[in-house]
Amino acid sequence: xxxxxxxxxxxxxxxxxxxxxxxxxxxxxxxxxxxxxxxxxxxxxxxxxxxxxxxxxxxxxxxxxxxxxxxxxxxxxxxxxxxxxxxxxxxxxxxxxxxxxxxxxxxxxxxxxxxxxxxxxxxxxxxxxxxxxxxxxxxxxxxxxxxxxxxxxxxxxxxxxxxxxxxxxxxxxxxxxxxxxxxxxxxxxxxxxxxxxxxxxxxxxxxxxxxxxxxxxxxxxxxxxxxxxxxxxxxxxxxxxxxxxxxxxxxxxxxxxxxxxxxxxxxxxxxxxxxxxxxxxxxxxxxxxxxxx
Amino acid sequence: xxxxxxxxxxxxxxxxxxxxxxxxxxxxxxxxxxxxxxxxxxxxxxxxxxxxxxxxxxxxxxxxxxxxxxxxxxxxxxxxxxxxxxxxxxxxxxxxxxxxxxxxxxxxxxxxxxxxxxxxxxxxxxxxxxxxxxxxxxxxxxxxxxxxxxxxxxxxxxxxxxxxxxxxxxxxxxxxxxxxxxxxxxxxxxxxxxxxxxxxxxxxxxxxxxxxxxxxxxxxxxxxxxxxxxxxxxxxxxxxxxxxxxxxxxxxxxxxxxxxxxxxxxxxxxxxxxxxxxxxxxxxxxxxxxxxx
Numbered sequence: 001x002x003x004x005x006x007x008x009x010x011x012x013x014x015x016x017x018x019x020x021x022x023x024x025x026x027x028x029x030x031x032x033x034x035x036x037x038x039x040x041x042x043x044x045x046x047x048x049x050x051x052x053x054x055x056x057x058x059x060x061x062x063x064x065x066x067x068x069x070x071x072x073x074x075x076x077x078x079x080x081x082x083x084x085x086x087x088x089x090x091x092x093x094x095x096x097x098x099x100x101x102x103x104x105x106x107x108x109x110x111x112x113x114x115x116x117x118x119x120x121x122x123x124x125x126x127x128x129x130x131x132x133x134x135x136x137x138x139x140x141x142x143x144x145x146x147x148x149x150x151x152x153x154x155x156x157x158x159x160x161x162x163x164x165x166x167x168x169x170x171x172x173x174x175x176x177x178x179x180x181x182x183x184x185x186x187x188x189x190x191x192x193x194x195x196x197x198x199x200x201x202x203x204x205x206x207x208x209x210x211x212x213x214x215x216x217x218x219x220x221x222x223x224x225x226x227x228x229x230x231x232x233x234x235x236x237x238x239x240x241x242x243x244x245x246x247x248x249x250x251x252x253x254x255x256x257x258x259x260x261x262x263x264x265x266x267x268x269x270x271x272x273x274x275x276x277x278x279x280x281x282x283x284x285x286x287x288x289x290x291x292x293x
Numbered sequence: 294x295x296x297x298x299x300x301x302x303x304x305x306x307x308x309x310x311x312x313x314x315x316x317x318x319x320x321x322x323x324x325x326x327x328x329x330x331x332x333x334x335x336x337x338x339x340x341x342x343x344x345x346x347x348x349x350x351x352x353x354x355x356x357x358x359x360x361x362x363x364x365x366x367x368x369x370x371x372x373x374x375x376x377x378x379x380x381x382x383x384x385x386x387x388x389x390x391x392x393x394x395x396x397x398x399x400x401x402x403x404x405x406x407x408x409x410x411x412x413x414x415x416x417x418x419x420x421x422x423x424x425x426x427x428x429x430x431x432x433x434x435x436x437x438x439x440x441x442x443x444x445x446x447x448x449x450x451x452x453x454x455x456x457x458x459x460x461x462x463x464x465x466x467x468x469x470x471x472x473x474x475x476x477x478x479x480x481x482x483x484x485x486x487x488x489x490x491x492x493x494x495x496x497x498x499x500x501x502x503x504x505x506x507x508x509x510x511x512x513x514x515x516x517x518x519x520x521x522x523x524x525x526x527x528x529x530x531x532x533x534x535x536x537x538x539x540x541x542x543x544x545x546x547x548x549x550x551x552x553x554x555x556x557x558x559x560x561x562x563x564x565x566x567x568x569x570x571x572x573x574x575x576x577x578x579x580x581x582x583x584x585x586x
Contacts, residue, residue: 097489122503134503159499161491170489174482174496178505181478181551188474188551189467195547196390196463198454203467206452210415210427212471214507254488255582257558258474258481261550289548 001088001146002026003057007073008093009036012121013063015128016092016154020061023153028053030073054082059147061090066240067099074103080110088115088143090150092135094240095120096247097166097173104139104165115143118165120172121155124233132156136175138168173248176241177259182216183238183279184262189217190224191286200225223280235282236275238266294381294439295319296350300366301386302329305414306356308421309385309447313354316446321346323366347375352440354383359533360392367396373403381408381436383443384458385428387465387533388413389540394459397432408436411458413465414448417526425449429468431461466541469534470552475509476531476572477555482510483517484579493518516573528575529568531559 006017007030017040021027029040030050038044045053054060060079062070070093074080083089089107091100100118107116117139127133133155137144144160151158161167189212193203204221207213223230242263249256269275269285277284287293299310300323310333314320322333323343331337338346347353353372355363363386367373376382382400384393393411400409410432420426426448430437437453444451454460482505486496497514500506516523535556542549562568562578570577580586 122505124504134499136499157499157502159495161495164490167489167491171486171491171496171499174486174489174491175500175503175505177482177485178478178500178507178510181481182475182505182507185471185474185478185551188549189470192470192542192545192547192549193464193467195545196460196467196541197457198460198464198467202452202454203464206427206429206450206464207468207471209450210468211417211508211512212415212468212475214471214475214510215504217471217507219504248489249485252485252488253583254485255579256481256485257554258478258551261554265550286548290546 001058001150004028004059004061004150005030005054005057006061006063007031007079008062008064008069009040010063010065011125012128014040015125016063016133017061019131019153020150025150025153028057051078051082054079055084057084057087059088059090059150061092063092065093067095067103069093070095070099070103074107080107080114083111083114086113086115088117088147090117090119090147092119092121094172094176094244095169096244096251097169098247098251100169101164101166115140116165117143117147118168119147119151120168122172122175123155135159136161136168136171138162138165170248170252173245177245177256179216180238180242180245180262180266181258182214183220183282184265186214186217186221187224187283187286190221191283191290194287194292195290220280223278224283228277228281231276231278233279234276235266235269235279238279239263239270239275242266294351294443297321297352297354297443298323298347298350299354299356300324300372301355301357301362302333303356303358304418305421307333308418309356309426310354312424312446313443318443318446321350344371344375347372348377350377350380352381352383352443354385356385358386360388360396362386363388363392363396367400373400373407376404376407379406379408381410381440383410383412383440385412385414387469387537388462389537389544390459390462390466391540391544393462394457397458408433409458410436410440411461412440412444413461415465415468416448428452429454429461429464431455431458463541463545466538470538470549472509473531473535473538473555473559474551475507476513476575477558479507479510479514480517480576480579483514484576484583487580487585488583513573516571517576521570521574524569524571526572527569528559528562528572531572532556532563532568535559
């Protein structure tokens with residue numbers, strides 16, 4: 001694999017596509033915002049030229065916002081139609097397992113020669129920049145083997161979730177379930193401490209050293225008890241991700257009461273106009289309900 | 294402080310009292326099971342001798358099962374009556390903040406000279422044996438200072454939660470909220486992975502290396518996906534502790550939906566006859582509800 005088209009040059013996609021370029025791949029960037037694509041490619045590229053490029057490339061990577069954008073790129077804007085014989089579609093955006101499986105089926109119906117990898121990531125913008133993403137990939141073994149060199153440029157760990165597209169997305173959903181519930185648990189715990197007149201910073205040092213600790217508590221806890229400031233990852237991201245978690249649970253008929261409660265808390269924060277705040281500010285929903293906000 | 298009476302020589306109390314003895318304190322052990330007290334003290338001691346001993350000791354430590362046992366020892370079996378002038382009561386059992394505050398008030402009403410420390414611990418039997426407990430202590434500063442040498446024999450960290458008895462218990466409740474919710478979240482996540490045909494052991498190695506990790510996931514996760522075996526801490530402990538968490542939330546009028554859900558899951562496991570299983574087996578409740586048990 002030498003020639004890659006990379007669709008979605010946002011906060012995650014730009015550093016990922018850049019790393020692939022630095023890693024020796026020929027990368028053609030695609031973005032709905034024309035200027036972003038021009039900046040990445042160093043020149044404006046016409047639709048005709050882009051189609052000719054897609055015919056020659058061996059893989060189309062996607063890192064966009066949601067399943068609608070994936071569908072639009074693949075089926076409306078000609079991605080599937082234009083791709084060369086036997087190319088790989090490497091879908092890395094966070095979408096539900098159901099969407100991943102359905103999109104893969106639709107691709108196969110149109111172009112049985114193409115291979116489809118369902119390959120979401122975790123690690124955020126920091127991981128994308130450092131090439132330390134965790135990649136959860138599901139799909140045919142030959143496609144996984146072909147994409148491995150590219151994955152190794154992007155990530156520190158590649159987990160092969162299974163051969164069925166949807167299993168990568170399910171693995172990502174399980175990961176997000178834990179992240180989202182741990183953020184909400186940290187907020188619930190610190191708000192309870194505040195409500196009992198306990199110094200939240202003392203509480204935090206205690207639990208960070210005990211069996212009560214979690215990665216999220218260590219990372220988000222200090223920002224929960226400080227004034228709202230730096231924004232690392234916004235509440236709206238978890239609104240979307242916990243929505244996907246609950247969709248995955250519904251589709252597989254799994255019982256997920258903690259995830260559903262956490263999802264509702266993130267949605268409430270967003271509905272009250274706080275969707276663009278750092279996700280540590282979920283604690284504001286607890287304070288509001290506790291009458292201490 | 295040289296002479297200590299230690300009430301409650303169970304799984305936690307025995308190693309704690311033993312460490313105090315090894316640490317140079319004169320320790321008299323008290324237990325409802327006569328043989329246990331004889332084993333600890335090396336001889337049988339009559340009620341009269343015990344009362345005479347209590348008059349001379351400078352502190353009475355309690356590490357019993359619940360608030361009823363604390364009350365019984367202090368008020369019915371003569372603990373408060375017998376203690377010498379200005380002695381400290383160091384209550385380390387896990388009880389609710391409301392009970393801790395009420396017991397402290399009742400002690401003060403009977404014996405205004407006594408000092409009361411609300412000082413629960415975390416770290417379990419392993420921490421008790423190693424002298425690596427975390428101690429959350431609330432009470433008057435002079436009593437805290439006097440007990441510090443004993444605390445240092447028992448624990449690796451002493452957090453002074455505040456001057457009001459009840460604040461130590463509240464800190465412990467916040468700690469247990471996180472522990473209990475994290476166990477339930479780990480079970481929910483791994484059961485969702487199973488429901489989606491993902492290899493649970495692969496899932497676990499992934500999340501243990503990502504921002505989804507927690508101390509409980511690392512510790513309990515492997516036992517969740519193995520056959521039920523070793524019992525480290527039973528489900529019934531968390532039934533009790535999550536009950537205390539929810540009591541603390543109710544008393545301080547705090548919103549704790551995740552803790553309440555986790556509590557109900559532990560109670561359901563216990564009600565189905567699984568209260569003596571390792572708490573990792575909470576995942577059985579998820580599997581049952583998912584129809585995969």
